[in-house]
Amino acid sequence: MVARIIVGAHYGWKDWLAQRATAVVMALYTLLLLGIALYEGGIDYATWTGLFAHPAFRIATLLFGLALLWHAWIGMRDIWMDYVKPAGLRLTIEAATVLILVAYLAWLVEVLWGPGR
Amino acid sequence: MSDSELPAELPRAGRPVYLNLLAIRQPVPAIVSILHRVSGALLFLVGIPLLLWAVQHSLASPETWAALRASLAHPLAKLLLLGLVWAYLHHFCAGIRYLLLDLHIGTELTPLRQSSYAVLIVSLALTAVVGARLW
Numbered sequence: 440m441v442a443r444i445i446v447g448a449h450y451g452w453k454d455w456l457a458q459r460a461t462a463v464v465m466a467l468y469t470l471l472l473l474g475i476a477l478y479e480g481g482i483d484y485a486t487w488t489g490l491f492a493h494p495a496f497r498i499a500t501l502l503f504g505l506a507l508l509w510h511a512w513i514g515m516r517d518i519w520m521d522y523v524k525p526a527g528l529r530l531t532i533e534a535a536t537v538l539i540l541v542a543y544l545a546w547l548v549e550v551l552w553g554p555g556r
Numbered sequence: 557m558s559d560s561e562l563p564a565e566l567p568r569a570g571r572p573v574y575l576n577l578l579a580i581r582q583p584v585p586a587i588v589s590i591l592h593r594v595s596g597a598l599l600f601l602v603g604i605p606l607l608l609w610a611v612q613h614s615l616a617s618p619e620t621w622a623a624l625r626a627s628l629a630h631p632l633a634k635l636l637l638l639g640l641v642w643a644y645l646h647h648f649c650a651g652i653r654y655l656l657l658d659l660h661i662g663t664e665l666t667p668l669r670q671s672s673y674a675v676l677i678v679s680l681a682l683t684a685v686v687g688a689r690l691w
Contacts, residue, residue: 459654459655459658462651462655463655466648466651466652469648484614484618484621487614487615487621488615491615507604511596511599511600511604514593514596514597514600515596515597515600518593518596518597543604543605543608546608546612547608549612550608550611550612550615
């Protein structure tokens with residue numbers, strides 16, 4: 440057994456970078472959607488479903504969803520770390536956060552590629 | 557603060573004993589920062605599930621699209637939507653500000669304050685634009 444002094448998990452800088460990279464992905468997707476809405480002069484049912492009929496747009500939406508999942512995990516974990524001090528409670532809440540986020544992702548996949556599509 | 561209000565267990569020397577955050581007049585960048593958190597948490601807890609639900613119904617069929625539009629016409633639904641739109645816009649604008657700060661743009665005190673005001677004002681103004689379109 441090697442004795443180690445634990446000074447941190449060193450995930451801080453990775454998360455810092457990931458938070459910014461995912462933010463840029465989401466911002467670009469937001470601008471893309473806004474640009475499409477402005478170009479089309481508003482969105483009706485036909486344009487909306489036509490948009491989601493494009494595989495490229497569905498994939499872009501999935502990328503947005505993955506960026507959001509990752510971004511929300513880092514942000515919410517930071518909030519729980521700051522305000523919830525009892526370790527057991529915090530771990531429970533963090534686990535619940537992960538489950539919720541994965542459920543959100545599954546829901547998105549269902550919406551994008553589910554039998555209803 | 558009187559001595560009787562001090563916590564029983566004294567912290568290590570030199571550490572602040574007790575800060576009543578509500579009694580301190582927060583600087584504008586601090587307000588933008590805490591609103592970034594609040595809006596982020598709001599988007600996670602309410603925004604994402606509502607967005608997924610809305611996208612699902614908007615795509616399923618012309619009937620569910622129409623039903624979605626009808627339910628969003630309710631004033632309370634509009635109010636909720638507007639709150640979430642503000643949360644998204646504030647989070648977006650404050651996020652852009654943090655990205656610029658990471659690039660060492662506007663890190664002096666005066667620009668920091670000015671950009672904080674800009675984030676508050678721009679996100680509220682854009683929310684108002686969306687609100688005007690909703691009503």
